[in-house]
Amino acid sequence: MTTEIRVPTLGESVTEATVATWFKKPGDTVEVDEMLCELETDKVTVEVPSPAAGVLADIVAAEGETVGVDALLGNISESGNAGPEDTKPRAEDTEETEAEQPANGEKEATEGGETVKVMVPSLGESVSEATVATWFKKEGESVEADEMLCELETDKVSVEVPAPAAGVLSKILKNEGETVEAGGQLAELNSGDGGGSAKAAPAVQDEGAEGEAYETKPNRGSRSDTEDAPSAKKAMAEAGLSRDQVTGTGRDGRVMKEDVAKAISAAKSAPAPEAKAPPRAPVPADDAAREERVKMTRLRQTIARRLKDAQNTAAILTTYNEVDMTAVMELRKTYKEEFEKKHGVRLGFMSFFTKACCHALNEVPEVNAEIDGTDIVYKNFVHMGIATGTPQGLVVPVIRDADSLSFAGIEKAINEKGKRARDGKLSMAEMQGGTFTISNGGVYGSLMSSPILNPPQSGILGMHKIQERPMVVNGEIVIRPMMYLALSYDHRIVDGKGAVTFLVRVKEALEDPQRLLMDL
Incomplete structure (x- = not known):
């Protein structure tokens, strides 16, 4: 069976994009929702996840090509799903498998019952990370399905994370004040009969316990040498800019088209060095003891x-x-x-x-x-x-x-x-x-x-x-x-x-x- 990979909706009034990077090659094994390629529009970068597990059969739209909404990018053959490699437990599998799971949770069997992973939900368009603001539950406490576990804070809004299942909060992986990425793991729930024993998950699961799914898994598409977007390369060549003159804001530091535009604008304006705030005056010891230093929230x-x-x-x-x-x-x-x-x-x-x-x-x-x-x-x-x-x-x-x-x-x-x-x-x-x-x-x-x-x-x-x-x-x-x-x-x-x-x-x-x- 073959599943088509198509261009997703690109946003209001955006009708086409450029294929910036393919993270997989034909013949590579892919998991459901694993990032296959990255598209670049005039405004934003859009990641295209895999619609099914299997093998990337072919690539229809190569890097640098322009594609419209719903255009065919490639095909996935699901026949590779039953291969021997897929039967080996891997950190990638425990992080990415989402079939028949709750909206923000992933399940795996343990000796004491079933462990459900509490994942970071979708944070909204163009929002890739958040800060853990408040945990409403502590480790070992019982929770009901859809009961609020914690609250995340982004640049604009607060996002509540509900429990994907009833059980016991066995492990909190991201504490208050820590930064998490969309799709990362927040905690683990024990939804079986093991109660609050919070038995350790298999070692292969702990390798990804911090939820840094995008950074730690090689098959996520990371490369030893980060490749810049084709449109960015062209823009740098036309402007006569070298790679070290542009700061990349894309995945793994990739230079995007808008990064080149910013570098060109900065070079033209050549503003005077921005005046830095004067150093903080020395504070007497008795006053310092009565001060309270609090980090600014993302919203602030x-x-x-x-x-x-x-x-x-x-x-x-x-x-x-x-x-x-x-x-x-x-x-x-x-x-x-x-x-x-x-x-x-x-x-x-x-x-x-x-x-x-x-x-x-x-x-x-x-x-x-x-x-x-x-x-x-x-x-x-x-x-x-x-x-x-x-x-x-x-x-x-x-x-x-x-x-x-x-x-x-x-x-x-x-x-x-x-x-x-x-x-x-x-x-x-x-x-x-x-x-x-x-x-x-x-x-x-x-x-x-x-x-x-x-x-x-x-x-x-x-x-x-x-x-x-x-x-x-x-x-x-x-x-x-x-x-x-x-x-x-x-x-x-x-x-x-x-x-x-x-x-x-x-x-x-x-x-x-x-x-x-x-x-x-």
Whole structure:
């Protein structure tokens, strides 16, 4: 029986790729899900796993060739599955065999019952590693099927790892704070009658106990001499760069096309050496004893990097205004109970601001656009990012097509995504694709601030605390609930006139909400 190897889905709007590297040769034995080859697109590198166990019969698309989605790459003959080599227990087999196993576990027989491996689940597109944040169970404790064992932390989200079977947690292989790769092993469960005895697994299993599946198995495709992507070789030759002038970010340090582009860009800009932070001043011994040093979480490191990148890349400018919240507060007070009774969700301020921003973006589309190289990409839709503070740090879930949602639809989406953000259950997809962002510092008591852009977006609105202040209305001094608004924008694409116009339209819509109904 022959199984075809085909090009997987390459991502939105990506239709073709280049075959970068084959990790196997015709005649080599392969296991299910073992990496066969690597494809390179304009944006990312895609690994192609084996759809079946057997022997690589032939390679249809050689290295350097361009292939489309679902194109034939090669064929696997399953007849080699019964060969004598396959009957010998090997570390590779214990790591890779997944037939008829739980989603994140692998099983093997032991004297005390059955050992189930707890594996790192899929971490999301382009995410290859995570940090073990918390173990909810200790070695020797009983667990139920699907009970949460531990929590992993990636650059963006937290991933919970459920127990693949009921039994006893016999061995933890990755402790809190350690880094694990997608597909690596976290722990072992004893699901048989052996209880908590946690008998040692065969020696061949211990060889891979650290879960470093990609680094330790020779048949995984590693080579003694790392071969760079064909497109990268060509780009280096055209640019006159030597191999040691480019830092590879691919598997085993392979140089990819984007690595060459970065090296060329760095050479052209030739920036002055980056100023390093001054060395830490000596700390008196009595003060040092009272200090606590904690490593930054991956999420916090990513937040720091992205915010600094925004400052280094965009020409950020902020314009301010203030809005009288009287009309919105009276409208909310009038319909609050009826709204909640009908829609099952409270009527908050965020839906008013979201609607007002969508209205203003329609008139000033450059605030909803982004820069891509020398092009300006205008978005004929609004995917609204709502900045949300969580115990782990700031995240920005995206409300898709917010411009087409009702007040109730917006409130429901904000509540649902806000809860998922606080629980650390947001997926990568839920935080990507935003075109504009709203940040509400007022919930923390902020009176005025300058929000920073969320790249590659060109605008972000900062809301602040509502505070009663004396205002002159029709020649009289009256007390009104006022809020300062701040719009930070990328001055490379948004002119001052457009930024001020946007903020004025938001102000007008909030002070006279009927304008939203009239589209004025």
